[in-house]
Amino acid sequence: MAAVRALVASRLLASSAFAPLHACTPRAPLHSSAPRPGARVALVLSGCGVYDGTELHEASAVLVHLSRGGAEVQIFAPDIPQMHVVDHTKGQPSESETRNVLTESARIARGKITDLARLSAANHDAAIFPGGFGAAKNFLCCIAPVLAARVLRGVEVTVGHEQEEGGKWPYAGTAEAIKALGAKHCAKGVTEAHVDQKNKVVTTPAFMCETELHHIHDGIGAMVKKVLELCGK
Numbered sequence: 001m002a003a004v005r006a007l008v009a010s011r012l013l014a015s016s017a018f019a020p021l022h023a024c025t026p027r028a029p030l031h032s033s034a035p036r037p038g039a040r041v042a043l044v045l046s047g048c049g050v051y052d053g054t055e056l057h058e059a060s061a062v063l064v065h066l067s068r069g070g071a072e073v074q075i076f077a078p079d080i081p082q083m084h085v086v087d088h089t090k091g092q093p094s095e096s097e098t099r100n101v102l103t104e105s106a107r108i109a110r111g112k113i114t115d116l117a118r119l120s121a122a123n124h125d126a127a128i129f130p131g132g133f134g135a136a137k138n139f140l141c142c143i144a145p146v147l148a149a150r151v152l153r154g155v156e157v158t159v160g161h162e163q164e165e166g167g168k169w170p171y172a173g174t175a176e177a178i179k180a181l182g183a184k185h186c187a188k189g190v191t192e193a194h195v196d197q198k199n200k201v202v203t204t205p206a207f208m209c210e211t212e213l214h215h216i217h218d219g220i221g222a223m224v225k226k227v228l229e230l231c232g233k
Contacts, residue, residue, distance in 0.1 A: 038070035039231040042119055042127040045077040045105035046134030050207075051086035053101070053134035058206050059108050061217045062128055065224035074124070077105035078116040083137040101138050125231040128224075131206055145203045146174065149183035156196035158188040160205030171208050190215045193223035195230070202226045 043062060047053020066073050078101050085097040106113045119127075129135060129147065139147060145157035161168075162175040162185065175185040186194045190209040195202050204223040206216050 038072055039125045039228050040123065041066055041071045041073050041227070041231075042124045043073055043075045044116060044119075044127055044129050045075060045101075045108055045113075046129075046132060046138045047077070047082055047099070047101050048104040048107045049086065049088055049134075050132045051088055051091060052082055052084060052099075052137060053104055053132055054108060054130050055132035055207055056108060057213060057216065058130040058132065058220060061220040062130055062224060064217075065221045066128075066228075069224060069228045071228065075105070075109040075113045076116045076119050077102045077109075077113060078138065080138065082134070086133075101134070126227050128227065131208075146178055146181070148199075148201050148203070149178045149181040152199050152201065153182050154184065155199045155201055156184045156186055156194060157201065157203040158186045158192075158194040158205060159203070160190060160208045161187050168210050169208065170210060174208070189219075191218045191222060193219065193226050195226050200230055202230070 043059070043066075045054045045059060048056065050056070063073065080101050082099045082101055082104065084093045085099050086092065087094045102113065102115060135147065145159050148155050148157050157178060159171065159174045159178065162172055164170060164172045175187075178185045188194050188205060190205050190211050193202055193204040202223050204219040206219060209216070
């Protein structure tokens, strides 16, 4: 289960996950994709691996599309223990292991990563949260779009369709959980993204849909494109 969410500009401060940082604090190395000035985007990870951390395909797709869009990316993760470690060959918790979210996320970031406690909204135009069960287990007990629903009252998000449709949308029930939080769910296809213009939140279904990987990649591309448009880039 996974979906991708992005917060843009003024809404960065809306989530309790973001801690203010003094302007004089040096910024960590950026994954810089172009010589021209681009949007400054924070990518927030929750570990490494779909069952206990960030969904790797989603994180990779976000980075690819941000690179193509000329963005400057700084990657963050909380320096906290994972809720648990899952053996991905079995889909079962490994009782004998403990891992750190920041350390595991550094695998995706190729070592260029910063403690989430040092993220400052003043230094970024947008923040993107890839999906994966780590978003639920290691953040606020909810997947990425539900995180937005919990933080921003009345926000508009998408996790795809609202009916399972023979198993194509196995997590369709999540839409009802979003509505129960007072948010609005907007049905979208896997290759689409929904933009909440008022709250500056962009979401796409990603792995909430059982489909071919390239469709998920395209949906994430649509989300990133909308984020960069909202940033004015």
